[in-house]
Amino acid sequence: MLLSMTGIEKSFGGVPALRGAGIEIAPGEVHALIGQNGAGKSTLIKILTGVYRRDGGEISFAGHPSEVLSPREAQEAGIATIYQELNLVPLRSVTENVVMGYEPKAFGMLINWREAHRRTREILARFDIDIDVTAPLGSFSTAIQQLVAIARAVSLDAQMVIMDEPTSSLDAKEVEILFGVIRELKSQGVAVLYVSHFLDELFEICDRVTVMRDGQTITTRQLSETTKLDMIADMLGRNPDEVAAEGMTEFGGAAAKRGPVRLHAEGVATGPRLKRFDLTLHEGEIVGLGGLLGSGRTEAARALFGVDATQSGSIEIEGAPIRLEGPAEAISAGMGFLAEDRKAEGIIPDMSVRENLTLALLPKLASGGQIDFGREREIVERFIRTLGIKTADMDQPIRELSGGNQQKVLLARWLATEPEILILDEPTRGVDVGAKREIQAFVRDYVKKGFSVVLISSEFEEIVEGADRIIVMHEGRSVGELTNPGVTENMLVSALAQHGEGGAEWTRQ
């Protein structure tokens, strides 16, 4: 075995996060680690890489007991890691983010930037990325940033690469590229520890899977001898038949009773990435934006919400033309926007779950400058319950929550304000299968009350099953429309394929 962790214990302030967890990984093995949000996957990884100190248990790596004390030491021992909360510096250039700590040097001292840029381009080329590597990383999309993080880890010549939800913001095409790179690693004898909530993709790439639940590792199975249903049952700690009976996704996909037009956008353009966007959104309707990376989905959302100024085109709300100068106006016009980058645009790490959740709601909770704390707690409690947010109590700082649970809090923040038009960009990113279903059900209930939702997701399944209508987007234009019921993933893929080459290969399994 390359890695063996046994009996790992870890508590945070008396609350146990890991209780006797363990995992074994062989050289050249791709090993999946799954479990519900808050099960302890990221914590187990961070103990291995020296971010956290363990309270008990044994770790041995490459035949030696491992006493790694910092991420640096883990890297030097041959463990490269892509953490769930991307470990990158957006202000600095792409090159710096890839080569930092391992810069090519002239005379053993001075960084050779020309060589560093060249090497970075070469590494990124493996991922089919051709970008200006001297530009700040933060000027690129979340997907590119995620690929850059992966590229950095892969370039470190490690014996084991850990990927904590590497595909959460990737499109089907990029996932394929990533899988190609993982296969390459495997053939070089590099082990990969792979955390994901997309259970289907595990079959394609992983050899074995270890399931975690409530801080314990429940079982390790051979992927070839297991089913998705078994895995979900293990994760939830329930009987597979029961799980099967409930179905996997909740989105109806059936067109709901839709009311009059609430928002109408025509020919909206904001720049090279959004050239022509048309949308009609009715009351009680979920409209999905389907497309690949760079098709302009996020840009369309930003335009609707007034983040990017429109250069041409018009937006009407309730029949009245409106010119949005910024998000504040969009909010007062009854809109909400859950942005895709939760770290940059969403959470305030040191504030509590409660404060993060009610941030946008405060004006409504206050009367005469007095906040109604009773009502605040009531609302927070309701969302913690309905979305299954795993938190010690509502006053825990949000940074201490697991990734998926942070995402749920952000979603709750917008849902709580009850905007007439809610734009959701990747609402279920990093959320486990069970919680995803609950969120989807919640959104469906939400539009039933007469609200409207614009849904963006890089998971075709979520769009196809969740939206009443799908606007197909390609290279900054809306190029077609599909109407439920009856839309299948294949239909969406072929609609995309008509506009870009090779679309059929891009299906996410």
Next chain:
Amino acid sequence: MLDESAFDLRRMLQRNSASVTVWAVLFALIVFGLLRYENFGSAYNITSFLNYNAMFIAIALGMCFVIMTGGIDLSVGSVAAFTSVVAAYLSPYGIQVALPGAIAAGLAFGAINAFFVIVLHIPPFIATLATMLGAKGGALVISGAQTISVDWTSNFTKLGMENAAGILPWTILIVGVLAVALWIILEKTTIGRTVLAIGGSEDASALMGLKVNRAKAFVYILSGGCAGLAGVFLASGFGAGQPLEGIGWELSAIASVVVGGTLLTGGLGSVPATVAGALLLGLVFNILNFENGRGTISFSAYWQMVIRGGFLFVVILFQARLMARHQKAAA
């Protein structure tokens, strides 16, 4: 595909929009001064201006590194006062002893700051505030609250009062070499890039496996050393160790750094632009002095401060606008 060998002026200007402003304003002020005042371009004015401002540039350089990590060093003024007294006491042994001795004292204060911030996890603002008070008290104690006259017979005052090869003041020469060295360190070495990465995101830098503590120790100790150097310049240029000097120097240094386009939250910054920022600050005073000298209007020292503050405000406002525009264009 991007050809980086091609010199793309527009992109370069955009990337450095903040620094461009400070250079442009500095240049404009110099032209203004040359046209308006007869003696502005005289060798005497230039050398005395540079000589006087060398200590402020030194402090701004150290401050720039601290701020780039997202920290702050409020102790620089008091440390300079303290080390000027140390330098004065050591002056009989000559500059070859006084200079390293005073710098060592500055480095020691920097090490204390580094210890507070890195080992004890005290926020930099509070840690360096404590050191500021400590160094100030220390300076008063070792000097008995008196200015300490230097030994005029040794070579000590040459540093602050004479020119190298009869052209440039020694002080500005030393600061120039320091600035170039720090520029290279920032742009070309791992520790320099780590400083910027920490300011961008300390957590991410640690997870990337960068030596975060080493880089943080470096910036605080560097800043202490720069303050120590400024203390030597002070004692040597004015012929006395001055325990009561240095009040508000940290704010001027911060202003220089900010005018130079360095983000107060860290992660972005430039050495040359910081030097330009410090020169700009000094130049505003220089020009006000000339204005007073013309006798048309006369500004009191207090009004000079107000005018300088207002001027800085306008520069920073302009810069922020420019940056926001370019960020929008880039996004």
